[in-house]
Amino acid sequence: MIKYDKFYQAFFISLFFISNMTWADQSGMQQYSPEQLTEMTAQWLRNELGITTDSQVELDVTPLDSRIGDKTCSDKPEFSRPYSSNSRQFTVNISCSKPGSWQLYLPVKVTEMVAAVTVRQNIATGTVITADMLQMEDKERRFVRGNLVSDPRQIVGARSKRSLNNGQLITMQDLCLVCRGDVVTILIDNSGLSVSASGIAEQDGTLGDTIAVQNQQSGRKIQTEVVAVNQVRVKF
Numbered sequence: 001m002i003k004y005d006k007f008y009q010a011f012f013i014s015l016f017f018i019s020n021m022t023w024a025d026q027s028g029m030q031q032y033s034p035e036q037l038t039e040m041t042a043q044w045l046r047n048e049l050g051i052t053t054d055s056q057v058e059l060d061v062t063p064l065d066s067r068i069g070d071k072t073c074s075d076k077p078e079f080s081r082p083y084s085s086n087s088r089q090f091t092v093n094i095s096c097s098k099p100g101s102w103q104l105y106l107p108v109k110v111t112e113m114v115a116a117v118t119v120r121q122n123i124a125t126g127t128v129i130t131a132d133m134l135q136m137e138d139k140e141r142r143f144v145r146g147n148l149v150s151d152p153r154q155i156v157g158a159r160s161k162r163s164l165n166n167g168q169l170i171t172m173q174d175l176c177l178v179c180r181g182d183v184v185t186i187l188i189d190n191s192g193l194s195v196s197a198s199g200i201a202e203q204d205g206t207l208g209d210t211i212a213v214q215n216q217q218s219g220r221k222i223q224t225e226v227v228a229v230n231q232v233r234v235k236f
Helices: 002-027 034-049
Strands: 030-032 057-061 071-073 078-080 089-096 102-119 134-140 183-190 193-201 210-215 221-228 231-234
Touching: 030 034, 034 057, 034 078, 034 089, 034 102, 071 089, 183 210, 183 221
Parallel strands: 183 231
Antiparallel strands: 030 071, 057 102, 078 089, 089 102, 102 134, 183 193, 193 210, 210 221, 221 231
């Protein structure tokens, strides 16, 4: 009887330790629902791409199918993305190696937006732009071509070089801030001295363009840079 008592005692002690080891192994496990993994992916991407609340970036993560059920992992899942992929559309890999290896893939779309000026009516070629013709809208940057107008006040008084349709994005290339034959203000900054004169534009020009202007007082033709509507600066 003594031998059997020792056997059962050892047996139950072994069961106790096995039970405790199993509990300890499983105590570190965490379960993640598809919804949690989707949100964790979005948060990881925000950090990875440096997206802040005031960024003009929209992040669209395709939610995981709820039918896949919860996933168990002994640590936090790992996230990765192919860095050589399309910067706008790619797939994020979620993986875990313990207790059992599993991987999931989430399609992601990143859209960079930009605030830009659009026209709120059809505008014919040669029309002088007024404030009521303009509005601000968010547009996808990939559709933007040319030198954007980010402030309507920059172009009020400019003239359209081509016809523009209602809702169309407007760029500096669509306008002449100074048009040939316009009377313009010539700004002269030299050695801290600032003076102005009037002149006649001999060419069309938009912001940053170099155009020839005839000084009305001296009759001289000078090279100037377009700096605003009907304003140029002498280039030294």
